[in-house]
Amino acid sequence: MILRFTLPFRTEWGQRLVVCGSLPSLGQWNLDQALNLHYNPDFGLWSQAISLPDNHLGQVEYKYILLDERDGGKHWEWGPNRTIGYDAQRFTRIVLEDFWRPAAQPENELHTAAFLKALMRRPAATEAPATPALTSEAVVRFQLSAPRVDPNHVICVLGSDPALGAWDASQAVLLSDTDYPTWCADVTLENPEQLVQYKYGIWEPTEKKILHLEAGEDRLIYPATDRRTLRVKADDNFRYPTGNWRGAGVALPVFAMRSRSGLGVGEFPDLKLLVDWAVATGLKMVQVLPINDTVATHTWVDSYPYAAISVFALHPQYLHLQAIAELQDAAARQELEQLREEFNAKDFVDYEPVMNAKWKFIKLLYQQEKAKFLADPEFQAFRQEQESWLAPYAAFSALRDRFHTADFSQWPEEFRTPARVAELTDEAAVDFDEAGIHFFTQFHLDKQLREAVAYARQHGVVVKGDLPIGIYRHSVDAWTQPELYHMHQQAGAPPDDFSVTGQNWRFPTYNWERMAEDGYAWWKQRMSTLARYFDALRIDHILGFFRIWEIPEHSVEGLLGHFSPALPLHQHEIEQHIGWFDYGRLCEPYIRWHMLQSIFHGQAQQVFDEFMEDAGWHGAIRLKEHLRTQRQIEAYFDQQILADPSNTDHYKWIRTGLYKLVNEVLFVPDDQRPDLYHPRITLPLSQSFRELDEQTKPRLQELYFDFFYRRHEDFWREQGMVKLPPVRYATDMLICGEDLGMVPASVPGVMKALGILGLNIQRMPSDPAVEFGHPGTAPYLSVVSPGSHDMSTVRGWWEEDREKAQRFFEHTLGHYGQQAPQFCEPWVAREITEQHLASPAMWAIFPLQDLLAMDSGLRREDPLEEQINVPSNPTHFWKYRLHINLEELKQKFAFNSELINLVQQSARDKVY
Incomplete structure (x- = not known):
């Protein structure tokens, strides 16, 4: 029998399509031996036929690949392998009428475990329609990929041919969900020689009616007179008239x-x-x-x-x-x-x-x-x-x-x-x-x-x-497996709204080169274990897959770290940009007497005598040899506190001041390669920078901006596209990435290409030109949230900065010219909740504390007690506990009714 592949696709010069699969004629999954498709420019159609054994039952797995000879690109279509079963006794010919499945489409995320195993979980497969008897006529297999179907509903097909109901909705043909999320039905058309128009619909079995007929133009089946032929209409994506799914x-x-x-x-x-x-x-x-x-x-x-x-x-x-x-x-x-x-x-x-x-x-x-x-x-x-x-x-x-x-x-x-x-x-x-x-x-x-x-x-x-x-x-x-990590380094995060000195998590960084040697087996095992329990996953600090903030062992705070991997500056590049290079001035702590007075006030002389010495040139001061690094300072003061705990606060105050002095450098030497340097993060905010000459400052500022915002974009994009796919595709979980902080411009594009949802926190907008993000501008493939566990709650934040709360009240909530309430009243919390629910984002997720803020009788009296973590405090005690029993919360009917009404008004409770 003959198996013909057909695929409409408009290629560009230098591109061609092949099909690779399980048969020898398809290369047995060896791309170099894949089947070449031929292009018909009149129809924009790629096609090719192969022979299958006669009088034989079997199954073929396959996939289409776009080869780009211009850059050597090998682009496999998105999704699982396609499969087609064949029966040479029933048909002499199978024509596959496929469509290319592009990556980075919003519909693709509906195929994740979040939807297939939970949200749209099928109670039991519907009985497949009777298979048409063996006839000389042509059979059409309607095959639609549609995960977004209410568990109590069914996909149907309705069309112009009498076998498809002749557009009588009560006579629609029901498809089977045996292979959900693929729906299937074989139909023998009564008039195959005529053009057939059809559409898919959502069928309500109880009332036996079509709830939704898909939007857009009619789909078409072109006339055919072939005998004993199975035409497989492999349609993708039901065209919902109600827009995107949101939850x-x-x-x-x-x-x-x-x-x-x-x-x-x-x-x-x-x-x-x-x-x-x-x-x-x-x-x-x-x-x-x-x-x-x-x-x-x-x-x-x-x-x-x-x-x-x-x-x-x-x-x-x-x-x-x-x-x-x-x-x-x-x-x-x-x-x-x-x-x-x-x-x-x-x-x-x-x-x-x-x-x-x-x-x-x-x-x-x-x-x-x-x-x-x-x-x-x-x-x-x-x-x-x-x-x-x-x-x-x-x-x-x-x-x-x-x-x-x-x-x-x-x-x-x-x-x-x-x-x-x-x-x-x-x-x-x-x-x-x-x-x-x-x-x-x-x-x-x-x-x-x-x-x-x-x-x-x-x-x-x-x-x-x-x-x-x-x-x-x-x-x-x-x-x-110590070989998988750089145990001599520390991972963290550069300064952000959470911490002005950066965060030092003290974790070792990953040895990505070693991990790549076995195909990232450790990551795949880790993801597989998580998929045992979860259908969706938040990847903490997803920026770490592009570059991690790597901090040397001798640092306690994060300011003296650098991105890894990175493209550090050679000494000659620095000289070319600013006109000179002096290691002592650029790479060693810049300490002067007036700085000690500013930090330590009346105790400046005492601090100098105990911890510092004259560097011997131009009024420069340096820390004594046993206190040159933050780790040395930390160890020294740990002993002091242990010996004299009554003065703990005083010792911590001095320690913090000394940490600040150690950070007063402009370049951080690369720890692996001599003569290479990383500009210190937030360099323009340092006292060392402010005291440079007026010629050097603008040149160094430009070098700094280029290093952090232009130099690495392509480099970091490549890093993400190498490391993230093995993690992303190790399981079928819905993946969300926590992409807050100093985000390279390439990150959103990579996340979109891999179908990873981004995070939009109103108080940490990705656009540096705005003070507050608006949930209404979030892209569909994202999560909007008023806050996270690393932040104060909405109520706590409201009381932190009255002027900022006033601006938010006027410009984000729209109360122009009005005085913001002193506290985040329940009606204010409700407005913030409504604003997030109305977002086009796929998900609006709320810390429970922020939802309870809408009810004065349920929320905690002190909002500070509702904060889970304080990132600026590395020794924070994670002790937050909900103050209401969950059994009791379920019985709070008035509040629950208000919340479900808000959810229903936003249509986030509906399948379509």
Whole structure:
């Protein structure tokens, strides 16, 4: 039999189309041996035919590729492989009438797990229409890719041929969703020799009527008289008359969730309660912060969710103990209930006591259930499936507790590498329980989280996770695969609205060259594990895939970092631009007496005497040799504070001033290559810059601007296009990128090309020319939000700067000439919510605190208590907890009714 490929496509000179697939005639997925298509300029159609074995059933997989001989480009069409089954006994010829599937189309995101597994989840496949009997006539297969269909509705086709209802809507042909999101029906046309017009529609089975007939011109089937021919009309994208799909969601960390059954902290089953509330208020997404295990010190410092000791393991704090088994010891049961009452009465997450209690009862349950647990086939399957990360994690956790530190460089030498993992996790070992308890905990965490996510999917709610950009340096990942990271460097972020001195996360940076050698296997495994739990994902600081802010080991703050990879300036380039080069003046801290007076005031002389010395030229001052770097200064003052804690504030004040002096440089030497330099970030704001001569300043300013805003654009675009695709396409999750801060101009284009949604925060507009962003100008493939966990809430922000709030009130909310209220009143919070809901963005996601701000009876009295993180404070205690039980929140009918009305008015609760 004959299989003919046809594809309408207008190419440019130097371009051609090929088809590559599973058959030898299609190259068996070897692009160099793909089938060349021929172009018919009269019809703008590319086509070619191949022969298939007669009297044979089979299936062909294939895909179209655009080859561009001008630049060597090989552009595969978007989407999964196409498939066509064939039956040589029924047909002698199959004609594939395909259409090119372009990348970077908004409709493509509807094919992600967020839509297929949750929002548009099909309850059960509809029965396929009867296959036309074997006749001499032609059969047309209507094949439409359409994920955006309400679970209770069906796609139908209606057309001019009597077999298609002759435009009688009651006679429309229903398509089967057996291969959802592809809908299919085989139809024998009564008048195949005539031009047939048709359209697809949304069919309502209960009322047996078409709800929506697609917009646009009629689709066409051209006359054909071929016998025993199957024509496959592979149509893509139902043309919705109602515009783009849009949804709304809520953001709340799991640890912040409050329920009656929790133990002083949110637990995975609490997600079900939040899902119930989301359903009641028309919200379609629940977004959480990272949920990985951060237990490194067994102190409150572990509350920071972005410093996980494993990018795969889940945090034990989220384990719901009662779901495992009932404690058999009556005294233990009573103690557990007493602690539950005590912890749940607190208005914050008291991390250390809560975790101490969790570990105590986890150990009791482990011993109580151990034999049954180890024999459980479900656990054995889990262990075998997750062995690659689970065994090293269990061994690492056991050693952390045995040696009282997660810093494996301090462990006995025999344990500093993972060589003994198998021995440590052997069930026959005497000390197996040290590791076994972590198998037990992870198994039940995994089980409880998957149950919660399955519940969300069944209720049409997407659970969105969070992928931290970095890894913790004292982690299982660094212990097992140190070659994947630059352990001598620190990752962070340059100065922004969150922190004027930048952020130093102290994570090692990635060794991308090494990661590329195995096709980014670590990233793919990481994404696959996240896809086990989430249908959508926020990538934290997605700019890190283009370039990361890399800070030398000797820095505490972020100002002396530089972007990596980068194209640093050679000494000769600097000389050419500014006319001279002096290492001491440009690259060493610029310190003068008047600067000491400005920083330390009346204590300037005392600070000089204790920490500084005359540099010996032109009034220059330098720090003493043992205090030349911020790390040295940090270590010195840590000792001072330890010895004299009553003067802690004074020591911190001096330390901050000395940090500032260390930052007074104009160029940062490249740590790998001599004679190459990076301009210091925010260089024009430094005192060193202000005291340059009037000829040098404008030249250096121009060099600085060129370096940060022009020099790297193509270079960073290439970096993103190499690193992001393996991560983006490792799973079918809907991907959103946190692209705030100093964003290279190439980033939005790369994200759009890869179908990654951007983030629009009103207080951090991407356009530097405006003070506040407007949700109404956000692109469709984006998320709009009034804030994030790294910011104050809307209420807190309103009170931070009265003048800024007034400008926002007038120019963004439209109350021109009116006095802004002193506090963010509920009606103001409502206006901000409405503004975001009305945005054209695919998603409007709200921190729960900002939604509760609309109700004076529900919101917390002090807005400062609602802020989750303070990025400028590297030792911030992450303790925020919702002040209302989720069970109680669901019963707040007046508020919930107001919220669902707002969602309905914005049409964000509708499928179409």
